[in-house]
Amino acid sequence: MDSLVQLAADPTAWAALATLVVMEVVLGIDNLIFISIITNKLPAEQQSRARRIGIGLALILRLALLGTVAYIVHLTQPVFEIFGKGLSWRDMILIAGGLFLLWKATKEIHHSLDPDPEEKAGGGGASLGFAAAIGQILILDLVFSIDSIITAVGMTEHVPIMVIAVVAAVTVMLLAADPLSRFIAANPTVVMLALGFLIMIGMTLIAEGFGAHVPKGYIYTAMAFSAGVEVLNILGRRARQAKRKAA
Incomplete structure (x- = not known):
């Protein structure tokens, strides 16, 4: 308790918290765009519930990872080399997540340009099962959560600050999820722009996985x-x- 009081009285801690909250919110935008695009493919009555589950999973993963901060730090240690480049578990997770984003965004762009004739004829907007949507969201939640926590560890050593920043960022995601999804659904051209963002983010994750830092x-x-x-x-x-x- 005394350590928390001392932390609350430290101006540096408040500055770190403010900076980290902003960083976590910005990093959460990527996650939220993906969740919005995926859940908009579900039946209307399932979309809001899927978004809440997806964002809830993001919070659970982030808090669970914060409980293993000492282990998470070691994820940056190389475990093997390929073509002279050492790859850590974090690198491999980022590369796998980037490849998944590229595959998913490319598939969605192809579907937008050349929709399935049977689905188009049926007139149904839903082309994805609820469990499949949650599964895809969970995969990207894991990637973005690890990236988010490693960023937090690099900015402060105080776990309470990390927890507050993560909860604040996920709360913003929860509040913004439905309005963002409605905006994307009401403006079809925004979907293509968002998919373009996902491709760029996927390429960035792959580049960072191979050690090329992209600001x-x-x-x-x-x-x-x-x-x-x-x-x-x-x-x-x-x-x-x-x-x-x-x-």
């Missing part, structure tokens, strides 16, 4: 710029639609 600032600046252009396109379309209706 996150570059990635999120590109995403923010692309999102800004898409917002302008959406506003332009709405203005034209309103003008046609008024005429």
